[in-house]
Amino acid sequence: TQIVFVDTPGFLRTTSAKQEGLMRELMVTAASEIDDADYTIVLVDAARNMDDDLREALTTLMLRAIHARGRVEMQTLEEGEEENQFTLKHAHPQDDEDVPREKFAIVLNKVDLVNPKKKMLTLATELGVIGDNCVKYGREPPSSHEEELAKFASLSREELFAIEKQFPPVFFISALEDDGVQDILNHLLRLATPSEEWTLEADQVTQMSPVERIEEVIREKLYRSLHREVPHQIEQMNRTYRT
Template sequence: MFSKIIKNITLTCRTINIKQIRLYSLEITENVANTFKPPEICDTKLLKVAIIGCPNAGKSTFINNLMDRKVCATSSKVHTTRNKSLAIFTVGDSQIVFVDTPGLVNDREKKKFNLEKSFTKDSKSSLSDADIIGVIHDVANAYTREILDIKVIRLLELHKTKPSFLVLNKVDVLKSKRKLLDITRVLTENSLDGKTIPGKFKKIETENKGWPLFKEIFMVSSLTGSGIPEVRDYLIKNAKPNKWMFPEETWTNETPENLVLKAVQATLLNFLPQEIPYTLKPELELFEQNNLTGDIICSVVVKCPSQRIAKLVAGASDGKLKQITETVQHDLQLAFQNFVRIHIVMNSEEKEKT
């Protein structure tokens, strides 16, 4: 092939010397070789996992257990997670990127808790980017344990071509294994990956009860960590050859400053009654990290709508504020896996106006 090309060039362009022809021949050879060059083999694997579910189902705690690190802020109240954030877990040649999304809410809840518009947008965008979808369902809630939320089902229907798995969370609360099996059958419409689950099942004629296309079902306790290793192994197994999204040492896309503020907000939700913590605005005044040791020193001002609320948060002789500070410091040390010293002060916006 190449000799024929050279011959044609020689016949039509007699003024071209032999050296030029040889150089041209080498160029053609390289171009052909590059055209048929086999694709590079990727030696790393990647899996993007969207975690969805109703508010307070345990999504953040679930991710923290999988990561073995307190990446996501958690509390006993709803809407602790206010926007989507990434948790990155790298083991061996596999990188698992978890997207912790806000709990699915309706318009009434958004207005009640003064929630951002991102609450609905983040869940939808996360599912579009994900390779697999994980649904966290709280079986400890007696009112909703036997039905998947309609908002969850609608999202799954929009992405039915993507694999999904169901995580029954807080199973340690249920003492009856039979009850747990019945709940599983209802939530999956007695199907796993589109195939009927063996055994007797009394179908309840109710629309939008469950989802029949889950690829796998896990029963876990995010609080104790029971069942978490099985989920971790499943995700690593499903990672596909691809380049990592982040360096191996990266464990979140959040800035350290944002992690501090989220930890403060989550702790306030735990320590304060009713809707008071939703009116508070933590602001970072100081953040310093030692480049050699990784030690962190930070200061946060919590702005309150009134002096009365500021005193309520601080408690008698600042006793409650000391407890809040200690809890935040402990949580941040679990997140950064390093020493953290934090100072939290209360500031009344009402006082600033006078």
């Protein structure tokens, strides 16, 4: 089984990104990489206070995860087909699934920094409600409680079950203390699906070149010095590289 993780830039609303002076390319990258993912982990800093901007950003992120097309693979050529012919297919065609599966999970990180713990449970409940509502209503929430009741009253038990199967799970972790991380990995392994070919070779840990890996190490050191989530506005120049 192979699981490929794609770490996107921090996802922000456009207005928040402008306030922090972030480049448009970073926003586009975060959104496009979600569209190509089979599954999205919505990572939230549990020690951060929730505000309207964060709620809106998380809602947008969850909706993108729900509508993500998933990875695209080349189909194996049938006998008699020319070598330059190929067909792209989605790894998870929704129409072929008996029961739709969840498309994202909510992960609360830094839970060791949250006190009292009741605050963390309140946050988890709020995020769970946001995630469930994204699954139930998509981009068009009901305008009233009566409209909500009318919508679900017309659904069969099987249809309600299919919706509930897509509700996102909530995980509590402390990456610093390696607490709860294995639970997420086990969950991803249970969701893994067959693939015609591996994305990376068995002994390949990244698609980055050696120079790109060095650049990431430098960025990590800058982060530790600046205490910023991501130092986007810093540009580095590598003059020499030796092996």
